[in-house]
Amino acid sequence: MKNQLTYESVPELVDHIVENHHNYIRNTIPHLLAEVYKLAINHGDLYPFMKRVFILFSQIKSVLESNMTSEENIVFPFIKVLEKNDDRYTDFKLLPLLINQVKEEHEFTAILMNKIRNATNNYEIKAGYCMAMQLAIASLKSFECNLLIHIDLENNILFDGAIAMQSRLFKASA
Numbered sequence: 001m002k003n004q005l006t007y008e009s010v011p012e013l014v015d016h017i018v019e020n021h022h023n024y025i026r027n028t029i030p031h032l033l034a035e036v037y038k039l040a041i042n043h044g045d046l047y048p049f050m051k052r053v054f055i056l057f058s059q060i061k062s063v064l065e066s067n068m069t070s071e072e073n074i075v076f077p078f079i080k081v082l083e084k085n086d087d088r089y090t091d092f093k094l095l096p097l098l099i100n101q102v103k104e105e106h107e108f109t110a111i112l113m114n115k116i117r118n119a120t121n122n123y124e125i126k127a128g129y130c131m132a133m134q135l136a137i138a139s140l141k142s143f144e145c146n147l148l149i150h151i152d153l154e155n156n157i158l159f160d161g162a163i164a165m166q167s168r169l170f171k172a173s174a
């Protein structure tokens with residue numbers, strides 16, 4: 001898959017990621033985090049694990065906010081101009097460093113999300129859960145699904161493809 005990335009497909013892929021994943025995160029996190037908070041505080045006796053879910057999801061929020069800002073302001077623009085072979089953007093060492101940083105953030109986020117999966121027993125909706133709890137668990141499950149697709153698109157297609165493009169450029173100009 002990573003070899004399919006071309007200069008022409010980069011802007012479309014970046015737009016797809018921002019529209020379907022970054023915007024989804026920005027639209028979903030505030031109200032979902034508020035719902036999880038309410039369940040942890042108001043129904044902590046019924047759902048004691050929701051306090052842990054709240055802490056984990058709060059951490060995910062801060063990591064992803066910073067990660068998306070780095071991607072949209074630094075990494076994506078860098079990749080978009082790779083083919084221009086502009087001296088400012090073809091520093092052979094900088095792009096892999098930036099990409100390693102955002103990949104580490106993805107890995108950390110996936111670990112946190114997996115902890116939420118474990119805390120909720122694989123997003124199990126038990127008989128007797130109130131409607132708010134059922135919705136929160138289903139939303140967390142959807143959030144994880146969107147996140148894993150997002151991380152796969154970036155890590156394995158956009159970023160690995162960009163490194164391969166940069167390597168071809170470097171060889172071509174050497």
Ligand SMILES: [Fe+2]
Nearest residue numbers: 068071150154
């Ligand atoms: Fe992203």
